[in-house]
Amino acid sequence: MAYERFKPGLSLTKQEKVDLMAEYISHYRTLSKDGNLNVLNRKIPREAFASALDRIGELLLYEAQILSESNGPVKEFLNENPLPPHMATLLPDDFRVFCLILNALKQWVQAESAATDTYLLGRTAKKTCRMAVDTCIVTGEALGENAELHHPLRDGRPPILLSKIGHSIIEGQVKKTSKPIIESINNKGKEAYINNDEVAQSQKQIFKVEKPDDNNDIYNLLLNLKHKKNRSWVHLRNGCLDILGLPVCFTTQPVKNISRQFARDAQRLTDLSYKELLQFLDERQLGFK
Numbered sequence: 001m002a003y004e005r006f007k008p009g010l011s012l013t014k015q016e017k018v019d020l021m022a023e024y025i026s027h028y029r030t031l032s033k034d035g036n037l038n039v040l041n042r043k044i045p046r047e048a049f050a051s052a053l054d055r056i057g058e059l060l061l062y063e064a065q066i067l068s069e070s071n072g073p074v075k076e077f078l079n080e081n082p083l084p085p086h087m088a089t090l091l092p093d094d095f096r097v098f099c100l101i102l103n104a105l106k107q108w109v110q111a112e113s114a115a116t117d118t119y120l121l122g123r124t125a126k127k128t129c130r131m132a133v134d135t136c137i138v139t140g141e142a143l144g145e146n147a148e149l150h151h152p153l154r155d156g157r158p159p160i161l162l163s164k165i166g167h168s169i170i171e172g173q174v175k176k177t178s179k180p181i182i183e184s185i186n187n188k189g190k191e192a193y194i195n196n197d198e199v200a201q202s203q204k205q206i207f208k209v210e211k212p213d214d215n216n217d218i219y220n221l222l223l224n225l226k227h228k229k230n231r232s233w234v235h236l237r238n239g240c241l242d243i244l245g246l247p248v249c250f251t252t253q254p255v256k257n258i259s260r261q262f263a264r265d266a267q268r269l270t271d272l273s274y275k276e277l278l279q280f281l282d283e284r285q286l287g288f289k
Contacts, residue, residue, distance in 0.1 A: 021158065029137045040160075041152065068093040125149060147161045172232060236266055240277050242263075
């Protein structure tokens with residue numbers, strides 16, 4: 001059966017889309033009360049799809065073998081782009097074709113993922129969101145011109161519109177601390193707080209973007225590496241602990257792998273031992289869950 005994109009069974013009017021999104025955002029505003037922001041960033045482990053992914057992998061290997069041996073545009077492309085003699089002995093044609101298929105698959109997945117966002121709202125997601133809400137449900141601040149779309153869960157439900165700082169909070173790119181109530185929000189993105197009635201009764205959650213420290217070169221090196229690799233201080237701490245043979249619990253094997261690699265990269269970059277890296281994290285109170 002040839003692949004066909006899913007098509008909605010019902011076409012919504014402009015007002016119906018706005019009403020749908022208003023209800024949707026209200027739903028998440030309720031769920032995320034009391035700072036329960038995990039509901040805005042739910043992910044299912046890849047292992048849940050292991051069987052399906054294995055079948056896809058088998059198909060890719062089969063197609064790579066067939067295309068590498070059959071006359072056609074793929075074989076012609078390989079011939080038109082020969083490898084240097086020594087490298088040609090190391091990269092077999094079926095592997096080269098497999099890599100080309102992966103690249104084509106990546107582009108296909110990106111296109112199909114983008115198409116899923118149009119299932120309910122057409123191509124008006126951002127515009128419809130702006131008509132349904134004008135404040136960020138994470139920080140309470142006005143959405144502004146730099147608002148960003150965020151998918152709470154990738155199961156076909158539409159994205160929601162968050163402020164830039166709110167989106168960073170959800171994605172774990174800013175550090176969460178607890179401090180006394182402040183009187184205002186710095187709209188330049190340096191500070192923001194969750195604006196809900198219950199939290200406001202006692203204190204507000206302040207979120208500060210991690211900034212370089214002019215007085216600590218080691219911290220700046222690690223912070224830059226952390227941002228570049230999109231890792232966390234927890235990854236670094238756990239990676240160091242594991243390399244030193246100390247007990248640490250990882251949620252999955254991939255998390256263990258990236259934690260250990262982050263620790264190795266940090267060690268090479270700073271020339272500190274793993275024990276010294278842990279001491280550094282302890283001194284700055286970094287990497288504690």
